[in-house]
Amino acid sequence: MVTPMDPTSSGFLFAESRAQPMHVGGLQLFRRPEGARRTFVKDLYEEMLTFDDPAPLFRRVPHRSLATAGQWTWAEDGELDLEYHVRHSALPKPGRVRELLELVGRLHSTRLALERPLWELHLIEGLRDGRVAVYTKMHHALVDGVSAMRLLQRVLSTDPAETGVAPMWSVEHDPRRSLAPVSPVPVSPDADGPGPWGLPAGTVHSALALASEAAGLPAALGRTLARGVRNETSAVSLYAPRTLLNTRITGARRFAAQDWPMERIRGVGRATGTTVNDVVLAMCSGAMRTYLDELGGLPDASLVAMVPVALRARNAARNGQAPSARGGNAVGAVMVRLGTDEADPADRLEVVHRSMVSGKRALGEMTPAQILAMSALGVAPAVLGPMLRLPGVTRPPFNLVISNVPGPRRRHYLNGAPLEGLYPLSIPIHGMGLNITCTSYDRQLGFGLTGCRRTVPHLQRLLGHLDHELGALERAAGL
């Protein structure tokens, strides 16, 4: 059975290449439950495999042929091989976090095979501290980053005593399994599902992408972006210098991840009258400054980050935006001057803060189409690539994307194993070799840095620089 594919999804398939795989990922770290059997991971793996009747979303394969006139459609995989998608792996010695990040970076480098359903889950043992990792990979044509993080939580419980929760691909999680398998184009915002973890049987894209679609993008997107990139709409553009982050990339990835206590970040915000987001951006700013300086590539002008921000439902409605079906938030994107040209941490934080305030104000003055265009940028790296090659575009519109995706506030468990860390993996593209995405969980903030292994060297060093910068910000705030 062949069903249509929405334009956002097929855009990701058309944009994909060996150097630009279009999948998102998530890394979860679990502590073994007290008194767990030695075979805890193996048992978990085997239990997962018993859920061998995946929901429609996890069965579909992209299909394109003469019969579809070269357009991508969805077909159902009649020979789904669950053990291909769900794998049990181990780390080489000495089994440090370093070996884990190395493996996850490698797994994130490989393109999903288009001849099979576009997802993988890797259960990873062999960390010397006994923790267990889960790396999940889903194609952006199937799900966007925000929805992917939500999906990751579906197998978790807030009750440490609960076991046997069905894995994310199980039909048990699919509220629409008895309905028609896919909505026709265009997908309505209501398709985003009824419940908090509800999943449409079709493609899962958050309100963001759905809204872009509804507005008739990418045609409108193209026009607005072209203006923005050419600096004709001053509200959305700044001067972004060239850096090593802004070159053609390869298909190899490296991943770095670390947590910091949310309370430390909040503390700096309270003491300086700034937001958590401001402090996160200031951490990134100081870290990027040191990193580029060490490599002899710190530009004189400040780096510019593209930062997706949530807009209140009321503002969104006033601006004529489609509010999300999930409860009143719409998303826009602000171009933030990071202040990497400032030597003092407090000055950098101040620059970031002012830039965010004026950026959000500018966002309020933008037309709905402009906001949608910026929003689409945040979730749709696929459309950015072609933009960067527009005639007249001689510099990057910004240097990197920094996102902060809210995660669960309460502690979650997988078959009694507490989730200790949650880190998102994103999509570098040509011209944007590094992506920083943060996710809050429990009382910490997890940073996930996904970079091109060849053009963004020594990615791990950024973790040390981030840590150092948080300390510097605390000292500057008198903490």
Add this chain to the structure above:
Amino acid sequence: MVTPMDPTSSGFLFAESRAQPMHVGGLQLFRRPEGARRTFVKDLYEEMLTFDDPAPLFRRVPHRSLATAGQWTWAEDGELDLEYHVRHSALPKPGRVRELLELVGRLHSTRLALERPLWELHLIEGLRDGRVAVYTKMHHALVDGVSAMRLLQRVLSTDPAETGVAPMWSVEHDPRRSLAPVSPVPVSPDADGPGPWGLPAGTVHSALALASEAAGLPAALGRTLARGVRNETSAVSLYAPRTLLNTRITGARRFAAQDWPMERIRGVGRATGTTVNDVVLAMCSGAMRTYLDELGGLPDASLVAMVPVALRARNAARNGQAPSARGGNAVGAVMVRLGTDEADPADRLEVVHRSMVSGKRALGEMTPAQILAMSALGVAPAVLGPMLRLPGVTRPPFNLVISNVPGPRRRHYLNGAPLEGLYPLSIPIHGMGLNITCTSYDRQLGFGLTGCRRTVPHLQRLLGHLDHELGALERAAGL
């Protein structure tokens, strides 16, 4: 730079599908050297990565476009990412051979990405007995099974004290690196290289495939095969019953492997006046009988195996065959009645022995074109598939392929680590869900069983049956 691809290689690319990946593999098991550092595997991996200038064969990617009129050609990978091709992995606990075979079966299931050079090497640690495994995977468009086994030996030394030997992809092993990168079609037999481990800079196919090509196949092959399959040429065909081995397969693989001492097999041969090959086939016969019987699928008629055999150079020349450049052997294929309908092990050995004798005699009576056709079958599963779908073909021409590839007789070492076992992985295709390939090494014979995970259940059981059958043959021979 784009260079032509020979028809044998492009045949494998055209024939490939998700259910029929066209790569061969090899599994090598090494004992850790005495007094090796704890980081032996890691050090080995890092040393391998220093050889970061692969020979032309290991750099080429298949390329097809409008400009090539849809034909496959070879292009050079300008962004080769060695860490994509050479990987360091580990086994989950408890790290038995079972977990190793599970991992290797999974690695063998995945298609090589056509957008990159068609090879992978996995260095695997985590066996609880401390041994180290190497799984190597190469596309059949690049290399055939026999040449692949030879390639695997190139990194080894007969001297336990020798270290730092360049890995198989290193240009140091390539005697033609200063010459033109690839020969035009058709490749001449001389292209098979000058020395014992010599490698042409182009595609590496043994004399077998080269000879088929020179004869203008696959057109002639098609005609001859069609006659053979339709039972019009009695010399090459027997009645092969339908079994579970002879259905459509999926892309999932399982791998089973085990050694037996060559001396035990030779002992049975000496006592019964049969050859090593006869005893190997009798072991397979008894094992298949028990296996199919347990599954309730033992046919009344005997299974028929297709067995590639080496022909003496003199006979080959008399028959008008192209002798191999490598020293006078040509290869033919004999259809062997396995005697699975016989209850007694001695009777089965006798049936196999007589069938081999008459099959070799029949081979002597075949025309060169017929022999070539049969030969091509052995190395070219790609051509068999379409044949099985010819009008008028209502049964399989044989039930499985059993090959015996001679390996090194002396003990070999990798950086001081003795090679303890060597097992080939081959290519199941639609209609032929199981392939058994044996390789001699040192004083043992390694069996590699590659099967479709879905249609050939409980593959591991065959190992126990093979072992039991060798014992039964020894008792029958009065040993």
